Amino acid sequence: MLTLLIRRLVSLVITLFAVSLIIYVIMGLLPGDPAAIMLGTSASPDTLAALQKQMGLDQPLPLRYLHWLGGVFRGDLGQSYTYGVPVAGLIVERLAVTLPLALLAVCLSVAIAIPLGVAAARSRNGLVDFAAGLFSHIGIAVPGFWVGLLLIIVFSTTLGWMPAGGFPGWAPSFSASLKALVLPAVALALSQAGVLTRVCRSAVLEVMNEDFVRTARAKGLSERVALWRHAVPNAMIPVVTMIGLQFTFLIAGAVLVENVFNLPGLGRLAYQALTQRDIVVMQSVVLFFSALVITMNFVVDIAYLFIDPRLRAGAR
Missing domain, CATH: 1.10.3720.10 (MetI-like)
Known part of the structure; x- marks a missing residue:
């Protein structure tokens, strides 16, 4: 019974990792730039680039995923773009x-x-x-x-x-x-x-x-x-x-x-x-x-x- 419990627990962890990766990739591939949406159409390119860098959007998708996953383990899911709160x-x-x-x-x-x-x-x-x-x-x-x-x-x-x-x-x-x-x-x-x-x-x-x-x-x-x-x-x-x-x-x-x-x-x-x-x-x-x-x-x-x-x- 203990072996079955360990096997189920390992399967649970692997499934959670796989699901988190799928979710992040799908969300990252959605059309539209969150920084551009927040600033609107009147924002200058320099302002837009600065906000993208602040939000980490200038980094490659795999690096952003690892950074986000590390935050999940720490209980930090990031900051809401809309509400400005954790x-x-x-x-x-x-x-x-x-x-x-x-x-x-x-x-x-x-x-x-x-x-x-x-x-x-x-x-x-x-x-x-x-x-x-x-x-x-x-x-x-x-x-x-x-x-x-x-x-x-x-x-x-x-x-x-x-x-x-x-x-x-x-x-x-x-x-x-x-x-x-x-x-x-x-x-x-x-x-x-x-x-x-x-x-x-x-x-x-x-x-x-x-x-x-x-x-x-x-x-x-x-x-x-x-x-x-x-x-x-x-x-x-x-x-x-x-x-x-x-x-x-x-x-x-x-x-x-x-x-x-x-x-x-x-x-x-x-x-x-x-x-x-x-x-x-x-x-x-x-x-x-x-x-x-x-x-x-x-x-x-x-x-x-x-x-x-x-x-x-x-x-x-």
């Missing part, structure tokens, strides 16, 4: 919005999907199963930003129950900030709940046909007890995997929803950096998203070893 501080500041949003959306998704998926498996081909399948199809098909717009029209514009957008900040008002995250979290959670419902239903149906569940029924346990005490816990491995992947997707994929609700999160920061051609912010945010996804996949793989004893036996 990018690491910007990411931490915006993460204070995106992380709670993703956590709330995951909690809502799990609270909806697991009971619905188990109920659908229990009443296979029945009315509940049909309703769960319909919900799953709608959740997967309808984009989150469209659901967000619909929620704003109903709960903000029409009923006036929830704020239409914005984020007051955790320090001034915790309750108002939490309330501002409810609608975007619902918009993100519905599509994820559709996927998770389908995964949970399939996993529970597969486990219910196993011998240990039949043995539990043969011993006189009720269908409810056999389901919740034996079938559901053993069906959670693919569900836990999907929850971990959904969490990373919600952090990295909340760009449109954050813009719809005007939330100052990481997704909105990435969108603003793209429109303002702030390469330093763009490559740092994309690297953060990529590192998060890769690390979460590693954590899920390791969690598998502790959840399923068969994998631990195979790793020896």
Whole structure:
């Protein structure tokens, strides 16, 4: 098992290096000169050349990459061209919005999907199963930003129950900030709940046909007890995997929803950096998203070893 952990960790490091190189090369090859964008068309050639040298844009791309990578190891992601502040501080500041949003959306998704998926498996081909399948199809098909717009029209514009957008900040008002995250979290959670419902239903149906569940029924346990005490816990491995992947997707994929609700999160920061051609912010945010996804996949793989004893036996 230790050998497998070391092998996975080495693979994680190599993947992160490869991803960082790809991100930097792609960002470096994008058309346009950040220095020229910052100064505008009226800047003199001497001024432009001086700013390019200050920003390190006069150096070859491989040398700029090594310099940037060294800064990443020191926690220095560079200075934002647009905001004039360290990018690491910007990411931490915006993460204070995106992380709670993703956590709330995951909690809502799990609270909806697991009971619905188990109920659908229990009443296979029945009315509940049909309703769960319909919900799953709608959740997967309808984009989150469209659901967000619909929620704003109903709960903000029409009923006036929830704020239409914005984020007051955790320090001034915790309750108002939490309330501002409810609608975007619902918009993100519905599509994820559709996927998770389908995964949970399939996993529970597969486990219910196993011998240990039949043995539990043969011993006189009720269908409810056999389901919740034996079938559901053993069906959670693919569900836990999907929850971990959904969490990373919600952090990295909340760009449109954050813009719809005007939330100052990481997704909105990435969108603003793209429109303002702030390469330093763009490559740092994309690297953060990529590192998060890769690390979460590693954590899920390791969690598998502790959840399923068969994998631990195979790793020896």
